[in-house]
Amino acid sequence: MLGYIAVLWGITGIGLLLGSAIYRLSAIGWQTFDYNLEWYHWLALVACIIFMGFSEGYRGFQQAWSPRVAARILYLSQNVTPLRLLLAPLFCMGFFSIIRKRMIVTYSLTLGIIAMVLLVHQLAQPWRGIIDLGVVTGLIWGLASLCLFTFQAFFSKSFEHSAEMP
Numbered sequence: 001m002l003g004y005i006a007v008l009w010g011i012t013g014i015g016l017l018l019g020s021a022i023y024r025l026s027a028i029g030w031q032t033f034d035y036n037l038e039w040y041h042w043l044a045l046v047a048c049i050i051f052m053g054f055s056e057g058y059r060g061f062q063q064a065w066s067p068r069v070a071a072r073i074l075y076l077s078q079n080v081t082p083l084r085l086l087l088a089p090l091f092c093m094g095f096f097s098i099i100r101k102r103m104i105v106t107y108s109l110t111l112g113i114i115a116m117v118l119l120v121h122q123l124a125q126p127w128r129g130i131i132d133l134g135v136v137t138g139l140i141w142g143l144a145s146l147c148l149f150t151f152q153a154f155f156s157k158s159f160e161h162s163a164e165m166p
Contacts, residue, residue, distance in 0.1 A: 014092060057145075076092060094106045
């Protein structure tokens with residue numbers, strides 16, 4: 001029973017985190033279309049969506065993060081502790097109880113993302129919205145891939161991704 005609660009809290013917490021970012025950034029991104037966009041804005045928008053879809057969505061989420069998180073959700077379902085239950089979203093995302101190298105990468109990447117958010121926040125529209133729409137593309141791809149990998153982890157006979165436990 002605790003395994004189901006931990007899984008539900010883990011996937012819901014991650015979904016709320018990504019969903020909140022998608023919601024907030026989409027609102028800013030849609031403001032881009034309130035401006036009279038020139039050809040170079042449209043070019044930048046298309047390039048940003050393609051780049052972020054590939055680099056963040058496909059390479060970052062689909063090929064690396066989502067399979068690992070799904071593997072950790074599956075692991076959590078069978079190995080619940082009070083701390084893992086309480087902090088299930090953070091456990092599933094790899095902020096603790098993970099191999100040292102991955103933990104360093106996770107914290108470094110998180111700090112890098114925070115720095116990029118602060119920098120992009122300083123941009124004026126329509127450039128901020130253009131970048132945010134690219135990020136939203138990657139986040140939607142990431143959330144979809146996480147759901148698919150999690151479904152695969154629980155209902156497929158051959159889920160061979162590592163939870164990278166120490």
